[in-house]
Amino acid sequence: MTQYFHSVTLDYEKCKGCTNCIKRCPMEAIRVHDGKAKIMEERCIDCGECIRYCPNHAKVAVTDKLDKLEGYKYRIALPAPSFFGQFKDQEHIEDILNAFISMGFDDVFEVALAAEVTAYIVHRHIREKKKERPQFSSACPAVLRLMQIKFPDLLNRVTPVLTPMEIAARLAREEAIKKTGLSKEEIGTFFISPCPAKVTEMRCPITAKKSAVSGVIGANIIYKDIIRHIAKNQGTGRSGGKQRATKLGLAWGYTTGESRSVNFNTTLAVSGIHNVISLLEEIERGELKDVDFIELQACTGGCVGGPLNIQNLFIGRMRLRELIKKYGEKDPYFDEENLARLYEERLFEISEPIQSRKIMLLDEDLSQAIIKMERLDKITSELPGLDCGACGSPSCRALAEDIIRGMAFETDCVINLRERVKILAEQILDLARIVPPSMAGMPNRKKEEGDKDKGM
Amino acid sequence: MPVDPLQYTPKITLEFKIGEKDFYMAGESASRTKRTLQQLGLNQEVIKRVAIIIYEAAMNVTIHATKGVLKILIDPNEIDVITEDEGPGIPDIDLAMQEGYSTAPYEVREMGFGAGMGLPNIKQNSDELHIETKVGVGTTVKAKVYLKEGGFTSA
Structure with a gap:
């Protein structure tokens, strides 16, 4: 492996x-x-x-550190839409983007802009390819990894379109090559990430053969620098033109933004990994065939709920929406003609089908697997069923599985162990009461002696 | 007496009790069985077929019977999905096998169930189907899916 x-x-x-x-x-x-x-x-x-x-x-x-920038001649920051929700309302999106430049990036490209491209391609793809409904978003790598393991039969319904992060990196790199004349390798693209799953997606991509992203920097790592540079830049005048995304792209930062911009009659947006699991269970039973597109996000509330963000998810969402209201109403940067060309070039499609990962398998051989499952059921039935977690496994069933896989022992269950100790203690006590034959009768004799004593 | 390993066929049984209008159980039993089959390494096609059979069979019990039990028997050769219920029985099996024929009450159809596709779906997805029914007593449905002919992939 x-x-x-x-x-x-x-x-x-x-x-x-x-x-x-x-x-x-x-x-x-x-x-x-x-x-x-x-x-x-x-x-x-x-x-x-x-x-x-x-x-x-x-x-x-684990995300990349800022020193990774040093390996490239021309460095482009790719802030996630949710990043703009991490600031108080007096900040102008343009100020946030300019802070990236003054802290040392050569350019900044909004992932929100790439999200608009993604939405267009996804929409055309679903409309024209007439695939089985519902179709799923491919934007959240944690959800894709979940599906690889738990819902392999739904993988063929993931729209084969790259993530906004990946598309942003490619578009930004193209622009930079045209602008500077540098080679691909000299240009560094750095995604400013709300989540760890994007780091994994960059290093071991499942949607592309090789990621066009050079590094993924946690929002939490860069936040202080950005704040400092926003303050420093104040009063120096605002150089414009960096903010190109509209409200459609910026709204990808929270749940419903994506499905709205993909724009179908019937869409659904679900966030929170446990909610995603229960929804996918419904769908694998054949439900929701009338829904065109489903947006799925591992974090509750969408990317603003990402674990690397600074603000509470609801506050982050509110701040982002405030910014969208203020600055999101503008003409789209890519016109219909540009978008249609990007769709027809098919450069942003996932080329290989996403593979399932059979890691829950008990055994390669079916008979062996059934034998192990029999044992697993038996061990589970002997465990107390409290799912207390004291053994270190998340549930009694999981402990039974760990035992089958040779990772744990039945004595790891403290409840059962205590029961066994109790029985053992009783047995020891019983044993202690048993008297060797040579001494048999002695207690009686003693009793008589005692009586005699009393009598005296 | 020790078990002769050559004679011994390993078998596991999953069992779910289904109550009247217990709409949740059909879905849950299908999902839980699906996880089990995934752990056994069965291919997606077989898992999908078995899950549909379970869902439809359990839903039939939920909709029509007062109570019942769902059993899934798995061995290296085949999977049996069996429902035994106490209920009205099926007066005309041929009619019940017709697509779109339904005796489900109005409120059940309002919930999106009872479209008359249950038994046809079960038949379509199983390799063998046996129905025993007695009007006013109950129904036993046994659906079988073979595993040997390409049902299992170890990949």
């Missing part, structure tokens, strides 16, 4: 070995062993639930 990179990791020092994360993980990908959480690499989809729920902040997302 090829090395599988993912972004979410454990801060070993901070982990107290509690069981909050194992209960919350939608993939049952975390175990607590020897007092520390362990992420099962191949199961993690980088949804970030554990980052949000860890009370000790022991889950962190």
Whole structure:
């Protein structure tokens, strides 16, 4: 198996070995062993639930640092739409974009602008290709990874269009090549990300053979610098023209923005990884065939709810909407003709089908797998069914699976162990009461002696 | 007595109790079985067929019967989906097998169920289908899906 990179990791020092994360993980990908959480690499989809729920902040997302900029002659920042929601309302979008330039980027390209291109291509694709409904968004990499493992039969309904991040990187690079005459390799494209899943998507892409993004920098890493430069630039006058995205693209920062801009009669927008799972379960049973397009996002509230963002998701959404109201009403940068050309060139389509990943498989051989499943059922039935998590596995069923896979022992269940200790203690007590034959009768004799004593 | 490994056919049984108007159970049993079949490594096509059978069969019990039980038996050769219910029974099986024929009450149709596709869907997705029914007593539906002819892929 090829090395599988993912972004979410454990801060070993901070982990107290509690069981909050194992209960919350939608993939049952975390175990607590020897007092520390362990992420099962191949199961993690980088949804970030554990980052949000860890009370000790022991889950962190590995993103690129700013020093990665040094490897490129011309550096372009690609801020996610949700990034603009991280500031108080007095900030002008143009001021935020200019702050990227003054802190050292050579250019800035809004991912929101690329989202408008994505929406157009997705719309044409669904309208013209007449595929099975509903069609799913391809924009959230955590959702795609979820589907690879849990909903493989729905993968063929993901619209084969690259993510706005990827399209932004390609468009920005093209522009930069024309402007500077530099080669592809000399131009660095840096996505400013609300989430760890985008880091994974850049390093191990599932929608493209090779990502056009050079680095993914967490919104939390760059935030302070941007704030500082916004303040510094104040009063120096505003150089315009960098903000090209309209409200349609900017609204991709929160749930419903994407489905609105893709624009069909019947669309649905679902956010939060657990909500996404229950909706996909409905669809795999054949429901919702009347819906054209479904927007799916792992984070509650959409990208403004990303674990690397600074603001609370509702505040972030409010701020973003305020900015959209103020600056979003403008003519689109790409006209119909441009968009149609981009669609027909088919450069932004996912070329290879997204592959499923059978990592939950019990055994390659069906008979063996059924035998293991029999054992699994038996072990599960013997466990208390409390799903307490004290063994370090998220549920009794998961512990039984871990036992089958050789990762845990039946004695790991503290409830059952306590019961066994109790029985053992009773047996020891019983044993202690049994007297060797040579001493048999002695207690009686003693009793008589006692009586005699009393009599005296 | 020790089990002869050559004679022994491993088998697992999943069982779900279905109550009257328990619309949630059909979906849940289909989803849970689907996870189990995925863990066993069955191919998508078989999983999809079995899930449809379970959903439709369980929905029939929910809609028409007072109570019932759904059993899924899995061995290396085949999967059986069996529902046994206490209910009105089916007076005319041929009629019930017709697409679009439905005796579901109005409120059930309002919920989007009872379109008369249940039994036809089950028949279409199974390799064998046996229905035993007694009017006023209940119905047993046994649907079989073969695994040996390409049903299993270890990839």
